[in-house]
Amino acid sequence: MAVTQVRLTFAPSGLAPLAIAEKIREAFPDQVVEVVEFRDQVSVIVKKGQIVAILRYLHDDPFLSFDHLQDLTAVDYAKKKDVRFEVVYSLYSIKYRHRIRIRAQVPENDPKIDSVVPIWAGANWHERECYDMFGITFTGHPDLRRILMPEDWEGYPLRKDYPLKGPDFEHDWPGFTDMVKRSRELREFEWEG
Amino acid sequence: MIQKEAERIFETRELNVNMGPQHPATHGVLRLVLDIDGETIVKVTPYVGYLHRGIEKLGENLSYFQALPLTDRMDYVSAMSNNIGYCVAVEKLFGIDPPMRAKFIRTIVGEMSRIANHLLWLATHALDIGAMTVFLYCFREREWILDLFEMICGARLTVTYPRVGGVRNDVPQAFLDSLWKFTEEFPSRILEYETLIDQNRIWLQRTVGIGVISAEEAVNWGMTGPTLRGSGVPYDVRKHMPYDAYDQVEFDVPIGTAGDTYDRYRCRMLEMRQSNSIIRQCIEKLPPGPVMADDPKFVLPPKDKMLPITQPTDMAYFIIEKACKGCGMCLRACPAKAISGEKKKAHKIDQSQCLQCSTCFTTCKFKALTVVPGGKGLSDEKLAELAVAPDKLPDDIKEAQQNLTRQFDFIKKGPKVPEGEIYVATEVPKGELGFYFVSDGSGKPYRMRVRAPSFVHAGCLPRLCVGHLVADVIAAIGTIDIVLGECDR
Numbered sequence: 001m002a003v004t005q006v007r008l009t010f011a012p013s014g015l016a017p018l019a020i021a022e023k024i025r026e027a028f029p030d031q032v033v034e035v036v037e038f039r040d041q042v043s044v045i046v047k048k049g050q051i052v053a054i055l056r057y058l059h060d061d062p063f064l065s066f067d068h069l070q071d072l073t074a075v076d077y078a079k080k081k082d083v084r085f086e087v088v089y090s091l092y093s094i095k096y097r098h099r100i101r102i103r104a105q106v107p108e109n110d111p112k113i114d115s116v117v118p119i120w121a122g123a124n125w126h127e128r129e130c131y132d133m134f135g136i137t138f139t140g141h142p143d144l145r146r147i148l149m150p151e152d153w154e155g156y157p158l159r160k161d162y163p164l165k166g167p168d169f170e171h172d173w174p175g176f177t178d179m180v181k182r183s184r185e186l187r188e189f190e191w192e193g
Numbered sequence: 194m195i196q197k198e199a200e201r202i203f204e205t206r207e208l209n210v211n212m213g214p215q216h217p218a219t220h221g222v223l224r225l226v227l228d229i230d231g232e233t234i235v236k237v238t239p240y241v242g243y244l245h246r247g248i249e250k251l252g253e254n255l256s257y258f259q260a261l262p263l264t265d266r267m268d269y270v271s272a273m274s275n276n277i278g279y280c281v282a283v284e285k286l287f288g289i290d291p292p293m294r295a296k297f298i299r300t301i302v303g304e305m306s307r308i309a310n311h312l313l314w315l316a317t318h319a320l321d322i323g324a325m326t327v328f329l330y331c332f333r334e335r336e337w338i339l340d341l342f343e344m345i346c347g348a349r350l351t352v353t354y355p356r357v358g359g360v361r362n363d364v365p366q367a368f369l370d371s372l373w374k375f376t377e378e379f380p381s382r383i384l385e386y387e388t389l390i391d392q393n394r395i396w397l398q399r400t401v402g403i404g405v406i407s408a409e410e411a412v413n414w415g416m417t418g419p420t421l422r423g424s425g426v427p428y429d430v431r432k433h434m435p436y437d438a439y440d441q442v443e444f445d446v447p448i449g450t451a452g453d454t455y456d457r458y459r460c461r462m463l464e465m466r467q468s469n470s471i472i473r474q475c476i477e478k479l480p481p482g483p484v485m486a487d488d489p490k491f492v493l494p495p496k497d498k499m500l501p502i503t504q505p506t507d508m509a510y511f512i513i514e515k516a517c518k519g520c521g522m523c524l525r526a527c528p529a530k531a532i533s534g535e536k537k538k539a540h541k542i543d544q545s546q547c548l549q550c551s552t553c554f555t556t557c558k559f560k561a562l563t564v565v566p567g568g569k570g571l572s573d574e575k576l577a578e579l580a581v582a583p584d585k586l587p588d589d590i591k592e593a594q595q596n597l598t599r600q601f602d603f604i605k606k607g608p609k610v611p612e613g614e615i616y617v618a619t620e621v622p623k624g625e626l627g628f629y630f631v632s633d634g635s636g637k638p639y640r641m642r643v644r645a646p647s648f649v650h651a652g653c654l655p656r657l658c659v660g661h662l663v664a665d666v667i668a669a670i671g672t673i674d675i676v677l678g679e680c681d682r
Binding site: 123126158 | 247249251286412416426433613615616633640644656
């Protein structure tokens with residue numbers, strides 16, 4: 001129970017993002033679809049088949065050592081791209097201070113991808129949220145349930161074809177109507193007896 | 194033999210306890226289902242989502258400028274930091290750089306918000322564990338900071354003071370003086386809190402060795418901020434990916450060793466001192482200059498250079514009879530119903546009803562509407578004499594009109610943003626707040642993702658609680674410092 005103070009330096013980041021992208025391309029030549037750069041941030045678009053192997057390599061390689069999963073999310077490119085979904089992994093190495101973003105393509109007719117919880121325990125809730133919001137199933141996930149929406153909710157709110165005000169504006173969510181009904185019943189109950 | 198007999202008579206089984214969603218110690222609406230064996234926790238299942246408002250979905254349907262106030266409502270304890278996080282991310286996406294003075298002001302308010310957040314955290318954490326006095330002491334200083342916020346933007350909690358491209362307005366000198374006084378006083382106040390609990394036996398028993406997590410495991414779980422640094426990992430976004438003016442000030446990052454609740458408490462206490470020192474350095478170095486970037490492609494125009502505000506008192510709008518085609522556009526648009534006239538004949542403005550809102554001015558396509566500076570209260574004949582065609586107006590009024598059109602355009606449609614995607618992290622008091630934007634070239638984000646530290650930390654709760662006693666769950670919730678508004682978004 002001793003707390004020390006360290007003066008961290010603003011050291012330059014480790015490997016250049018494009019060099020990391022090249023390393024991935026060398027290790028998995030048939031998996032990389034495209035490398036995109038925008039404002040010094042590099043995304044590597046990969047196929048979903050060997051996603052766990054790719055991320056395991058990034059996590060375990062002693063010169064890459066991506067130990068911190070900053071973010072895991074999905075994007076719905078309905079009608080914009082051929083492959084509808086992309087699962088996005090933002091990775092950072094606390095040791096070397098470099099970063100990379102991996103985007104795995106997930107087609108609409110087979111919205112499944114392998115879970116990365118064995119690599120990063122923190123991916124657990126992120127993947128549950130993706131499942132909740134986009135309906136992407138993460139195979140091998142220890143506890144894949146809805147997380148933010150009620151468990152009996154229908155539809156996936158962050159998909160682009162899901163309307164902003166909800167799918168059925170006329171009818172409320174059954175959970176809410178049940179509650180209103182029950183509160184009406186309880187109001188009729190004579191508490192004083 | 195006796196024990197077996199006893200087990201037969203006194204059957205034991207695991208108990209299922211529901212904690213929350215309404216519980217004073219869960220810091221919002223967090224529900225935990227605890228499986229307990231005696232008083233030892235076997236399993237914890239957190240349920241979140243009671244405050245889910247769909248901020249990500251809303252953000253995708255609003256322009257970049259409109260979505261800013263939503264970020265206040267995520268972590269309402271330190272709204273200023275969330276605003277800064279959003280602004281920094283959008284600025285990086287737009288490719289603009291705010292002026293130096295704005296960067297320093299943002300650093301100041303960001304650190305003030307860190308102090309305010311840590312004070313609230315300390316107050317409630319101590320209250321949960323059983324130290325009532327600390328609560329009152331902490332709120333004394335938190336009030337002071339909130340009053341200072343009120344001085345610069347008029348709001349105490351949901352501030353929306355930082356804007357895309359800078360800050361809303363410059364800070365008054367009285368604010369800087371009062372803040373300087375605060376920074377002089379504050380270190381002695383921290384000592385007061387520490388006198389109350391630092392060596393307090395009850396406090397030590399409730400925090401030392403509780404919720405221990407090793408450095409590797411904490412990183413693996415995605416922890417950030419003081420929660421991670423308590424385990425001894427020197428990861429601070431302010432140092433790793435500097436934004437605003439953090440690369441111009443000197444500060445240390447406190448890191449713990451044991452990774453327990455006590456070390457995380459110490460880290461936050463030392464962090465408050467560092468924040469105090471950062472504020473002092475920023476006030477000393479505060480450069481003069483504008484507080485808003487000047488970029489007509491991406492930034493909203495300054496409020497005092499827009500049409501209705503330029504000369505609000507003595508302006509009159511007038512329809513030039515010759516140019517008016519009688520299309521009826523202005524007639525329908527006028528909110529005060531001050532315009533009258535038949536179709537295909539020249540319209541007329543009733544000056545006594547006109548609000549000088551300039552709506553007609555921006556709607557007219559035939560350059561028939563014009564502004565007469567100093568024309569208020571004059572008769573229609575006199576106005577007709579003074580009126581000049583809108584394209585021959587003085588330059589400042591022309592510029593003000595362009596600014597107004599830009600304001601409408603940016604708020605409703607948004608600016609033209611380059612196509613691409615970006616993830617920008619900032620260090621908010623609770624950890625790493627990340628914004629991930631996908632832009633499709635329109636004025637609204639195609640995808641807006643918020644990486645909320647509270648969400649990740651709430652996911653770690655089962656790891657921190659299992660094996661401890663029921664009372665330690667309260668300590669664990671307090672030590673990871675979560676706010677459910679941010680967790681559920």
